[in-house]
Amino acid sequence: MSADPASITPAGQTEPITPSTLRLAPKVVLHDHLDGGLRPATIIDLARESGYAELPTEDPEQLGRWFVDSANAGSLVQYLRTFGHTVAVMQTLGALRRVARECVEDLAADGVVYAEVRFAPELHLEQGLTLDEVVGAVLAGFDEGQRTAAAAGHRIVVGCLVTAMRHAARSTEIAELAVRFRCDGVVGFDIAGAEAGNPPTRHLDAFDYLRAHCMRYTIHAGEAFGLPSIKEAIGYCGADRLGHGVRVIDDITLPPGVDPAADSLAGARLGDVANYVRDKRIPLELCPSSNVQTGAVADLASHPFNTLARLRFRVTVNTDNRLMGDTTMSRECALLADQFGYGWNDFERFAVNAMKSAFIPFDKRMELIDGVLKPGYAVLIG
Template structure:
């Protein structure tokens, strides 16, 4: 059995069909690839071998600060400035998803961060799409079926968001399925990018917004009202809008605030990323261990929770690892793990007919 894989009710978690909604391309570059490309581009890497670079990422990303966590992306984006590098990294990214049992994934990335060597945004998107298609073909040849769409991210601390929104809409027929804003959350609300979100709404283009990670309820409120978010990137601090009014052993009575009730009642998916949430301090109000994560409380209250990796390289993780750790921590069964995949399938930025097909693929895979 592969590293970090466990069995739940006799089933290998790695072999279960999975849906990945929150997965950053520049956060999932193979350490060995970073070293090779850094050498090619004349960039000084902080380690000379893949194992050493993994340790460096682990040390840098365990500070408990999203700002410090984000600094590691300077290295990965530095080696992603050519068409060849983007295509290779996207191909390997898809191959890694498929090897992890992912049957549908959304790969988010910010083209504006990959133009320093002269690429146009359109060239960058097409280079990534070539890599996706090569990765899908490689997975198919290996007997694994996978589909992957691009999410174009605007960086919330820059003024290029409207330009990136127009790029996403223009490329919707070339592999782009949705839009996101990313980067430092605190102090950069979705409301600052209202023009981009207005444009996306006019074009009926689906949006997810990073919110409720480094900032709290105001960030989530802005994502919903200004961003018209159909999903919340992380959204873990939505738990700040839950008031425990009575606790009797395992029985907990919770009162939902208006934001939490809106999110739950409209089944707005939460793109929760447990390991990342621990690293960035997103759950520090509740504790520092996985057992302190409000994931289970949100799940038991009926929120549309999904499980994600955020950044495979920075968190040294996979969907298999995230699900395995959750199952061990909260005594989840196969039915629970299947429910998380159904939630993700329902929230995928796909036409309803294709979401229904995805649900069937998941159900068949879990029944196998």
Template sequence: MTDAALTRDDVAALPKVLLHDHLDGGVRPQTVLELAGEVGHPVPADEPTALARWFLTAASSGSLEDYLTTFEHTLAVMQRADHLRRIAAEAVVDLAQDGVVHAELRYAPELHQREGLTGDDVVGAVADGIADGIARAAEAGRRIRVVQILTIMRQADHGRATAELALRWRHAGVGGVDLAGPEDGYGPARHQYALRRLRQASMPVTIHAGEGAGVVSIAEALHLGGAVRIGHGARLIEDITLGRATEDDPWGLDGASLGELAHWVRDQQVPLEVCPTSNLHTHLAPSLAAHPVTALQRLGFAVTISTDNRLMSQTSPTTELWRLVEIGWTLEDLRDVTLTAAWSTFVHADEREALVEDVLLPAFTPKGRHRA
């Protein structure tokens, strides 16, 4: 099943669409060190390679809650406007260099106001950084479009403020809203006013679900939270009964039986923002071969592939796709998830169509394979 002609260089050259990337989870290690020195924040290593190794080790503990504690070190250096601008610009440059042509960067404005910034200050600083990063990428011959997604933290009480902030900036770079944080015990009903306000204003919402909790969390995200995309969603496999595995069908897909929620998600083609490497680090699956992403993709769900947190997981969009190729994914599979991501972006339909027709489809033809 492996596409023997496909190399990592081929994957690196392909244009990519990234829907699920946390700004505070993708800071360069060198930048963390430099800015931590400026603000006087102690970090667990004094050299970039060692610091990157620490993040990976800490994030691989197996617990989503432990994984989330690593963000204290990145958030500590993201409390000033100039620091936010730098980090956003660097994120855009890094993604563009990796072939990303459309990225949706998410972060929680409420987490960047410890030193007096307002929500508008935070979003404005990130917007300025994104514009700078796009300009720098263009100078290097790379074109990228970037959308901000503002995150509401489940366990806090800033949902209304974040919803209103997103609506104020919806025509200035903000494309949608996210709900993130610990899933267990913090369902979307806690932020029902904010989520209802967003629905009434026709602002798209994506909700983290099916990562730290299972099928009930996904159902609540969709039916109570009004999510139009699901962040992660891999545990939807728990609502699918697989058939008998064979050598030709190791997942038992031929005999698969879908539960009511799984049917609904597939019928509605709700996009799943699957982040395989991150899921391994939180022990959602023991290996990539055992990760549900392949089964979900083969069964016809609207699977997309993202990075989640590039620093914590030491990954990149190319790395995520290449690891899938190593377990048998083909160029056609990569094309499918990329096109699905493009049609699921938080931009208007005409912009999605232009992205697909003008950028993605030409690159996935044999002659265009090496165009990014």
């Protein structure tokens, strides 16, 4: 990963874009995995407590670097293997509650004002916990983290997405779990895991159940498998959002000689899938650094984020897995500013895009947009 970019002050703006000012900017993240955001020191503590002896090192700095280096495999399957260590130490109520609390504290300290954090309850049953106990512990940790952050002067609202593993057969059970906890902090549902060979249409019963109960859901699609997975997610499964969705670019043709980074992309031709995604304002949960790590794109310069943003897709900026990417929301924004020249107006739009797309009630979304996001960016824009 490249170093933090130098200070950038786009024309007409008061505050320069720097790592410190980006941390102050109010941010919204919709795609952040609980088991992909642990502090290295916490992993070591929990491993010692549980007797887990498989960590590659017990030095926090070296362990953090190991996760990043191992995740830089250019393959989603290889990337996902790093989660074996984090999931292994998240098998007790205390561990789940601690990890959830620290997740909220870390996001809040980075200037995130609203987050939807996802995890797969079915992966945390190895020591006899029930699905309900797992979700209850995580929600308790989120609540504690929000209170701790507020006491430190960092207001944050956190919603939980429960995830079903796409290669398993528990998606309907997990959908029922999501509905059961909808009044306690669970705001939606997701399916995740290796895309190839595990199409979302294997889980139609779960999506039918969610729709019957008016529950919102996102689907990991268009990350590793490409455009067909996006078509299935929206055409057959009815996804409200696309987890990543980066390969929608495969259905867009730019005129010969047009620079994808240009402000004007007049003449771009969108296929049926891309048109549907844009016309329906289906949010794209784009994760720039992670998309490079998993090989969804070759490098940040070739990431379609800017093309999709200029074509007015509903793009959002996300971290995916902060541990594996050694990243934060501020860092993702800094990388995008460095690569594409974005200013505060752009980051305000991306944050509002995300807040509009959140799985909480409309009035709560508007409270954060009008009461937090817009005033916060007004100070930066000047």
